[in-house]
Amino acid sequence: MDLESLTRTSGEWLKATGPDSDIVMSSRIRLARNLAQFPFPSRADDSVRAEVDELLKTQLAKHPAGRKLNYIVVSGLELLDRQMLVERQLISREHSESHGQRGVGISDEENVSIMVNEEDHLRIQVLRSGFALDDCWQEINAIDDAIEADRTYAFSDRLGYLTACPTNCGTGIRVSVLMHLPGLVHTKEITKVFQALQKINLAVRGLYGEGSQAMGDFYQISNQVTLGKSEEQLIRTIKDVVPNIVSYERRVRQELVSKNRRGLHDQVSRAYGILKTARTISSEETMDLLSSVRLGINLGLIDDMEIPLINELFVHTQPAHLQKIRHEKLETVDRNVARADYIRQRLNERR
Amino acid sequence: MKCGRCSKPAVLHITELRQGEVQAIHLCEGCAKDYLSHSQASKGDGNPLLENETEEASLEELDQKTCPNCGIAFKEFRSQGRLGCPHDYVVFEEEILPLLENIHGDTTHLGKVPVRSPQASQLQFQLIKLRNELRLCIEEERYEDAARVRDSIREMEEMEHQTAPPTQADDTP
Ligand SMILES: [Zn+2]
Ligand SMILES: [Zn+2]
Numbered sequence: 047m048d049l050e051s052l053t054r055t056s057g058e059w060l061k062a063t064g065p066d067s068d069i070v071m072s073s074r075i076r077l078a079r080n081l082a083q084f085p086f087p088s089r090a091d092d093s094v095r096a097e098v099d100e101l102l103k104t105q106l107a108k109h110p111a112g113r114k115l116n117y118i119v120v121s122g123l124e125l126l127d128r129q130m131l132v133e134r135q136l137i138s139r140e141h142s143e144s145h146g147q148r149g150v151g152i153s154d155e156e157n158v159s160i161m162v163n164e165e166d167h168l169r170i171q172v173l174r175s176g177f178a179l180d181d182c183w184q185e186i187n188a189i190d191d192a193i194e195a196d197r198t199y200a201f202s203d204r205l206g207y208l209t210a211c212p213t214n215c216g217t218g219i220r221v222s223v224l225m226h227l228p229g230l231v232h233t234k235e236i237t238k239v240f241q242a243l244q245k246i247n248l249a250v251r252g253l254y255g256e257g258s259q260a261m262g263d264f265y266q267i268s269n270q271v272t273l274g275k276s277e278e279q280l281i282r283t284i285k286d287v288v289p290n291i292v293s294y295e296r297r298v299r300q301e302l303v304s305k306n307r308r309g310l311h312d313q314v315s316r317a318y319g320i321l322k323t324a325r326t327i328s329s330e331e332t333m334d335l336l337s338s339v340r341l342g343i344n345l346g347l348i349d350d351m352e353i354p355l356i357n358e359l360f361v362h363t364q365p366a367h368l369q370k371i372r373h374e375k376l377e378t379v380d381r382n383v384a385r386a387d388y389i390r391q392r393l394n395e396r397r
Numbered sequence: 398m399k400c401g402r403c404s405k406p407a408v409l410h411i412t413e414l415r416q417g418e419v420q421a422i423h424l425c426e427g428c429a430k431d432y433l434s435h436s437q438a439s440k441g442d443g444n445p446l447l448e449n450e451t452e453e454a455s456l457e458e459l460d461q462k463t464c465p466n467c468g469i470a471f472k473e474f475r476s477q478g479r480l481g482c483p484h485d486y487v488v489f490e491e492e493i494l495p496l497l498e499n500i501h502g503d504t505t506h507l508g509k510v511p512v513r514s515p516q517a518s519q520l521q522f523q524l525i526k527l528r529n530e531l532r533l534c535i536e537e538e539r540y541e542d543a544a545r546v547r548d549s550i551r552e553m554e555e556m557e558h559q560t561a562p563p564t565q566a567d568d569t570p
Contacts, residue, residue, distance in 0.1 A: 061398045077461055080483060081519040082483060082521040083520075083524035083525060083554075084482075084525065085466075085467040085481050085482040085525050085528065085529065086467075086480060086481060086483075088478065088479045088481075088483060089469060089479075089480075089481035089482060090466050090476065090528075091532045093531075093532075093535075094528055094532075139406065141408070156487065165479070187509075190499045194511050194512065196510075198521065199511050200483035200521075201510070201511050202483075202486060202487075202506075203506070204504070204505060204506060205486055205497070205505075205506055206508060206509075207502070207506075207509075208486055208504030210479045210480055210484040211478060211479055211480070212493060212496055212497055212498055212500060213488075215497060216425075216501065216506045216507075216508060217506070217508035217509065219411075219508070234540070248558070251402070251404045270500075271500075271503075273500075273501070273503050273504070273505075273506060274501050274502065274503020274504070274505055274506070275502035275507055275508070276508040276509075277508045277509055279507075286412075319434060343520075369467065378492065395479070
């Protein structure tokens with residue numbers, strides 16, 4: 047896999063091909079697994095880490111469940127390249143900033159990524175466009191089975207898969223959906239959603255930025271409990287709740303349109319206009335405006351732009367991507383100019 | 398791992414003992430400062446981890462408890478929030494079970510079971526132990542011992558490979 051060419055492509059999960067992908071940007075499942083005969087990565091010295099990395103790299107080269115994976119030695123990458131993988135959601139920030147020999151196996155479409163020597167020996171992740179958790183589970187389960195056929199995982203009858211942090215013990219599963227909820231944010235009804243989710247033990251966090259106000263109106267909903275419930279049960283909890291949020295968001299959007307179509311049309315058109323003409327723009331403002339344009343397209347208020355390009359811009363306008371596109375290190379001020387240039391070029395080439 | 402109070406990355410991992418219950422707290426830098434200054438002010442003893450002297454004594458004892466395989470002391474787990482090896486779930490069982498109950502509301506796995514090895518075997522724990530020994534040998538520059546330990550690891554790895562055919566149900570002695 048050529049990291050330089052990644053700046054010209056985007057992951058399959060951004061293509062908006064999945065069910066309900068106007069609101070559910072992506073579905074994701076990850077499994078935490080460890081090899082039974084090694085200490086966990088944080089307790090492993092360099093030679094053990096190298097041994098684990100070597101072993102699992104060889105394992106992944108066998109195409110688990112028929113999946114071809116490109117193995118990238120993360121510890122051999124420059125900071126900018128590691129950050130780019132973080133921005134594409136292929137590795138975690140922790141994996142980027144960690145130390146010692148480590149890597150990641152990535153499928154061509156970027157639907158599968160398997161981190162080696164993160165907090166656990168293996169962090170397997172499957173991503174899909176739209177609301178498609180069953181597909182994610184089928185695929186990740188098959189990959190997990192294939193690796194497990196050759197390697198002995200750390201497992202106990204009582205506590206399940208044993209992980210470095212007790213918060214992941216048991217199934218080792220994290221099920222999540224990434225939702226675009228501009229309507230609920232606009233009407234401030236998002237807090238009701240938060241409260242309802244907290245009551246059933248689901249975590250909500252903004253995709254970008256910190257705190258309650260998520261940048262770009264993207265929210266990630268995921269399970270916190272991993273022990274005492276089966277994978278299917280944990281998936282079902284999220285599967286049951288997401289359609290309610292989707293229809294809530296749809297209802298709020300329709301209300302916004304019927305109450306003030308002209309005002310909304312004006313707002314999304316202005317956002318589109320700024321993106322197509324700005325000469326310097328911050329990451330925050332970009333997210334904000336892209337969110338408006340995304341809403342505008344989904345409501346039919348903007349008809350000369352497509353969702354996949356907007357989805358791609360959320361990723362490609364982030365710092366590491368911009369610097370990779372420009373082939374140079376850029377400070378914030380210059381990045382803002384580069385970002386505006388890049389957005390103008392991408393949005394206007396479509397006309 | 399994320400901070401338990403906001404969504405920033407956690408840098409401080411505390412295991413708190415409250416009414417005999419062990420509780421893991423993960424905090425980011427900001428929340429950690431807040432937490433520490435708050436608990437210091439409220440307890441006045443400068444140590445946020447302790448409720449009273451009786452618990453102090455037992456906690457000190459607990460802190461010394463060490464995994465014979467990976468060598469991690471409970472104190473290290475308490476400060477880092479990460480275990481050293483799979484065997485720690487056995488060594489620190491008494492402390493970890495209430496922690497799991499706290500986090501998950503349950504202590505019994507109900508999900509997927511590997512086809513191959515339902516139990517992490519003694520052989521594998523032994524391997525972790527040898528790897529820890531190897532690390533110490535190298536640190537202390539005892540290279541002859543290191544070579545010997547390395548040979549044992551190779552031997553055991555061979556054995557591990559032979560004793561774990563895909564269909565076997567349980568290879569625990
Ligand atoms: Zn915090
Ligand atoms: Zn241990």
